[in-house]
Amino acid sequence: MSSAVVSTSAALGRPFVFEDESEAEVESLASASRASLDRTAEGGCPHMGFPMARLVQSTIKNQPSKIPPASVTPASRLEIRPAPEMVSSGIAAIDALAGGLPRGCVTEICGPASSGRTTLLLAALAAATRRGEFCVLVDSCDALDPQSAAAAGLELDRLLWVRCGESTSQKKSPLLAPRTREKWGTRTAANQSEHCLEQVLRATDLLLESGGFGMIVLDLGDLPPQAARRIPLTTWFRFRRAIERTPTVLLAIEQQPIAGSCSSLLLRLGVLSTQYAVRSSNETFVEQAAGAECEATQELRPAHAQLLTGLRIQAELIHSRLERKPMRSVIFAARTAWAG
Amino acid sequence: MFACIYVPNFPVAAVLRAEPELQERAVGTLEGRPPLEKIIAVNEKAGRMGIAPGMTKAQAELCADLALRPRSGLQESAAHAALLDCAQSFSPCVEDAACDTALMDLAGMQSLLGPLPEIARAISDRAAALGLAANVAVASNPDAALLAARGLCGAGLCDASLCGAGAPARVGVAVIPPGEEAERLGPLPVEVLFADRLEGEEKKSADRLLETLDRWGVRNLRALAALPEVALSERLGQEGLRLQRLARGAEARTLVPLGEPMVFEEAIELEHPITLLEPLAFLLNRLLEQLCARLATRALATQELQLTLELENYSPFHQPSTIKNQQFLRTLRLPLPMLDARTFLKLLQLDLSAHPPGAPIVRIHLAAAPARMRSAQGGLFLPPSPEPEKLELTLARIAGLVGENKVGALELLDTHHPEGFCMQRFVPEVRQKSVREKDSAPSASSQAEEKSAVTALRRFRPPLRANVTLENGQPVHLVCQKKDVQGSVLWKAGPWRFSGDWWEHEAWSRDEWDVALQSAESLALYRLVHDLLGGGWFVEGTYD
Numbered sequence: 001m002s003s004a005v006v007s008t009s010a011a012l013g014r015p016f017v018f019e020d021e022s023e024a025e026v027e028s029l030a031s032a033s034r035a036s037l038d039r040t041a042e043g044g045c046p047h048m049g050f051p052m053a054r055l056v057q058s059t060i061k062n063q064p065s066k067i068p069p070a071s072v073t074p075a076s077r078l079e080i081r082p083a084p085e086m087v088s089s090g091i092a093a094i095d096a097l098a099g100g101l102p103r104g105c106v107t108e109i110c111g112p113a114s115s116g117r118t119t120l121l122l123a124a125l126a127a128a129t130r131r132g133e134f135c136v137l138v139d140s141c142d143a144l145d146p147q148s149a150a151a152a153g154l155e156l157d158r159l160l161w162v163r164c165g166e167s168t169s170q171k172k173s174p175l176l177a178p179r180t181r182e183k184w185g186t187r188t189a190a191n192q193s194e195h196c197l198e199q200v201l202r203a204t205d206l207l208l209e210s211g212g213f214g215m216i217v218l219d220l221g222d223l224p225p226q227a228a229r230r231i232p233l234t235t236w237f238r239f240r241r242a243i244e245r246t247p248t249v250l251l252a253i254e255q256q257p258i259a260g261s262c263s264s265l266l267l268r269l270g271v272l273s274t275q276y277a278v279r280s281s282n283e284t285f286v287e288q289a290a291g292a293e294c295e296a297t298q299e300l301r302p303a304h305a306q307l308l309t310g311l312r313i314q315a316e317l318i319h320s321r322l323e324r325k326p327m328r329s330v331i332f333a334a335r336t337a338w339a340g
Numbered sequence: 341m342f343a344c345i346y347v348p349n350f351p352v353a354a355v356l357r358a359e360p361e362l363q364e365r366a367v368g369t370l371e372g373r374p375p376l377e378k379i380i381a382v383n384e385k386a387g388r389m390g391i392a393p394g395m396t397k398a399q400a401e402l403c404a405d406l407a408l409r410p411r412s413g414l415q416e417s418a419a420h421a422a423l424l425d426c427a428q429s430f431s432p433c434v435e436d437a438a439c440d441t442a443l444m445d446l447a448g449m450q451s452l453l454g455p456l457p458e459i460a461r462a463i464s465d466r467a468a469a470l471g472l473a474a475n476v477a478v479a480s481n482p483d484a485a486l487l488a489a490r491g492l493c494g495a496g497l498c499d500a501s502l503c504g505a506g507a508p509a510r511v512g513v514a515v516i517p518p519g520e521e522a523e524r525l526g527p528l529p530v531e532v533l534f535a536d537r538l539e540g541e542e543k544k545s546a547d548r549l550l551e552t553l554d555r556w557g558v559r560n561l562r563a564l565a566a567l568p569e570v571a572l573s574e575r576l577g578q579e580g581l582r583l584q585r586l587a588r589g590a591e592a593r594t595l596v597p598l599g600e601p602m603v604f605e606e607a608i609e610l611e612h613p614i615t616l617l618e619p620l621a622f623l624l625n626r627l628l629e630q631l632c633a634r635l636a637t638r639a640l641a642t643q644e645l646q647l648t649l650e651l652e653n654y655s656p657f658h659q660p661s662t663i664k665n666q667q668f669l670r671t672l673r674l675p676l677p678m679l680d681a682r683t684f685l686k687l688l689q690l691d692l693s694a695h696p697p698g699a700p701i702v703r704i705h706l707a708a709a710p711a712r713m714r715s716a717q718g719g720l721f722l723p724p725s726p727e728p729e730k731l732e733l734t735l736a737r738i739a740g741l742v743g744e745n746k747v748g749a750l751e752l753l754d755t756h757h758p759e760g761f762c763m764q765r766f767v768p769e770v771r772q773k774s775v776r777e778k779d780s781a782p783s784a785s786s787q788a789e790e791k792s793a794v795t796a797l798r799r800f801r802p803p804l805r806a807n808v809t810l811e812n813g814q815p816v817h818l819v820c821q822k823k824d825v826q827g828s829v830l831w832k833a834g835p836w837r838f839s840g841d842w843w844e845h846e847a848w849s850r851d852e853w854d855v856a857l858q859s860a861e862s863l864a865l866y867r868l869v870h871d872l873l874g875g876g877w878f879v880e881g882t883y884d
Binding site for chain 2: 156
């Protein structure tokens with residue numbers, strides 16, 4: 001099936017300038033359009049009554065000579081955007097579900113706390129650094145745990161970590177220096193979120209402008225959804241536009257989807273159960289799984305006899321621009337670093 | 341063959357190099373204590389206006405269009421260093437003959453750089469690129485080249501075809517073929533023989549010799565060369581014979597090669613103190629361009645720039661640690677050798693806007709530590725990496741946004757401390773893996789691929805203070821300042837005890853618990869920490 005794209009002004013035969021002799025014709029067309037609009041307002045079919053579409057159709061049929069050849073581009077000649085290259089996310093189950101992470105596109109990973117978002121983030125960064133790429137983590141709440149990153153196999157010297165939030169002098173950890181404790185800063189939570197968000201967006205703009213990174217991760221996982229939703233959609237459009245035709249993967253971690261139609265891939269994660277090991281009588285570890293509903297049975301066991309060994313995570317493909325398939329999900333396991 | 345680069349009116353040339361906007365004006369250089377300042381050098385335009393060395397400042401100021409500048413030792417030393425850089429960019433064998441003169445050996449250069457006229461023209465062009473209008477002469481011996489360069493153009497020695505179209509009238513290039521030295525040097529005045537003897541006893545003896553020659557009617561080198569040798573030695577001794585050999589272009593000697601360490605410094609002394617960063621940026625740009633041009637002549641780059649600003653009226657009560665003896669020091673360390681004046685300027689601007697000097701600036705000194713230029717071979721199949729110059733600017737801007745110590749690469753420390761890491765400078769350099777690493781890399785990466793994902797901890801910085809209800813020494817209920825992190829403990833594991841640094845001031849000791857709480861949507865796992873020294877409970881992070 002072939003089709004054609006015709007600009008409305010081209011259909012009139014005069015792209016932008018109306019000459020004197022055509023004024024009458026234009027006036028008649030305009031009055032026809034008004035009449036058509038009136039009919040539509042009176043309750044006629046909106047598609048059939050759409051004046052400009054009818055005008056274009058009639059012009060193409062009746063006066064093809066009036067259409068300048070350059071104004072008509074067959075659909076077959078329109079530029080077709082090639083399918084983006086997919087790279088491994090570092091987790092085979094996610095690759096099987098979504099085909100990997102697309103380069104030159106925005107990918108969103110959302111989910112509540114303890115849903116495995118950071119696990120997937122670190123796995124993707126580790127896979128990228130293993131490929132020899134340089135990556136950036138724009139950390140809105142300074143939440144990265146370096147030991148977890150190293151345990152995930154991330155080559156730390158290939159990761160640029162941008163720690164947004166308050167300066168170190170303002171937030172001294174009470175666990176680090178018990179004898180030199182300071183009172184927390186007086187910035188309110190809302191102000192802090194806005195401050196972090198501003199830093200994240202400006203840093204991301206600068207990094208996208210710099211270019212050359214294989215993966216840029218925006219970690220908005222700890223920002224309240226109300227604050228994250230304040231990011232204007234135009235910002236996401238700008239980000240998407242900046243990474244188009246580049247080999248950069250832009251990954252956003254958040255609690256709820258916020259990029260709208262700008263994201264090419266949207267995954268939602270959730271934890272199904274906690275895997276833990278219990279020391280049995282013969283000094284061996286027995287793996288068990290605990291969901292939220294079966295915890296009452298665990299109360300009798302002593303806490304020191306149990307060991308967290310991992311999480312069972314469900315990943316759901318909510319939206320993908322790359323393939324039109326129904327929503328589906330996959331389950332994968334993530335083990336703790338000390339579980340072996 | 342030897343070449344000589346000579347910068348006429350060197351004090352004025354140094355001023356013009358520092359202030360290129362004066363190129364079109366008449367300029368004179370002053371020396372001496374006020375009000376007894378005298379003009380020591382003038383450019384050609386000032387000479388045409390009747391200004392001559394030796395005039396007082398009051399006399400010179402009668403000429404309205406004349407720009408008078410005090411003699412600056414800093415500017416002259418920078419111009420002298422630039423002159424040597426120019427010479428050493430062509431030949432490894434360079435003699436520092438005087439502050440305004442450099443001699444160089446061109447042996448073997450013709451096969452590399454082309455015929456002698458082209459080499460001479462290239463030397464002149466490079467000197468112009470470094471901000472110096474220099475005479476260049478090439479001859480078969482160093483002294484003939486030196487005399488020719490000093491007397492160039494004034495006596496019609498200059499090869500018009502070799503002079504650039506835009507070159508000033510006094511600047512020129514001359515090539516003296518072997519055997520024609522006496523003929524070509526003949527028209528030069530005898531004063532060129534004593535041009536470098538300007539001080540002390542040497543000046544007196546030179547004046548006596550010049551007076552004697554003048555009485556004999558010897559005005560130029562041709563006349564001196566024609567004098568009978570025996571009679572000349574009877575009257576003037578060995579010095580007279582040496583001068584005659586110089587006049588004939590027959591003095592042969594070897595060069596004394598320059599062996600000084602390379603120092604790349606530029607400085608400006610300001611007449612009026614600067615208080616704003618914008619005018620400072622203009623001056624910094626000029627200094628940086630000169631430094632980069634000098635480094636480029638030696639195929640070098642820099643990895644460290646040191647900016648020293650001399651301040652006026654600084655207050656000792658608000659003296660930051662970077663101000664020492666009225667000097668404000670800033671050091672810019674780069675991860676890789678670079679040679680881009682615009683990048684350097686932007687980095688210095690960002691640094692100075694983050695750390696302003698705090699007092700008016702009266703003198704600017706900029707030094708660059710030379711380093712080898714980086715050589716990187718990009719591969720077709722290598723993943724892209726950020727451009728170092730661009731990235732450095734980006735990192736500086738981000739550091740201005742989030743804080744200096746909050747952007748960079750991670751480095752784990754050899755400790756069990758929960759926050760045992762430090763921030764390093766991020767260097768996007770493609771690491772050359774060792775053979776051992778290469779052998780082990782495929783297996784390690786394949787193992788990492790095969791392994792399942794590792795559950796990550798997501799830290800709260802700072803940790804959230806929590807009120808914990810205990811039962812039999814175990815947490816059963818948690819209340820935290822963050823609304824999401826509270827409720828009854830559904831599942832727990834622990835305690836896992838850690839301690840360290842007990843021998844230091846910041847000792848730490850803690851019990852860690854892994855607890856599961858019911859969140860709004862599902863189960864949430866947290867790491868709960870009991871600080872054994874401080875006695876509080878904290879939620880350190882969530883397993884995510």
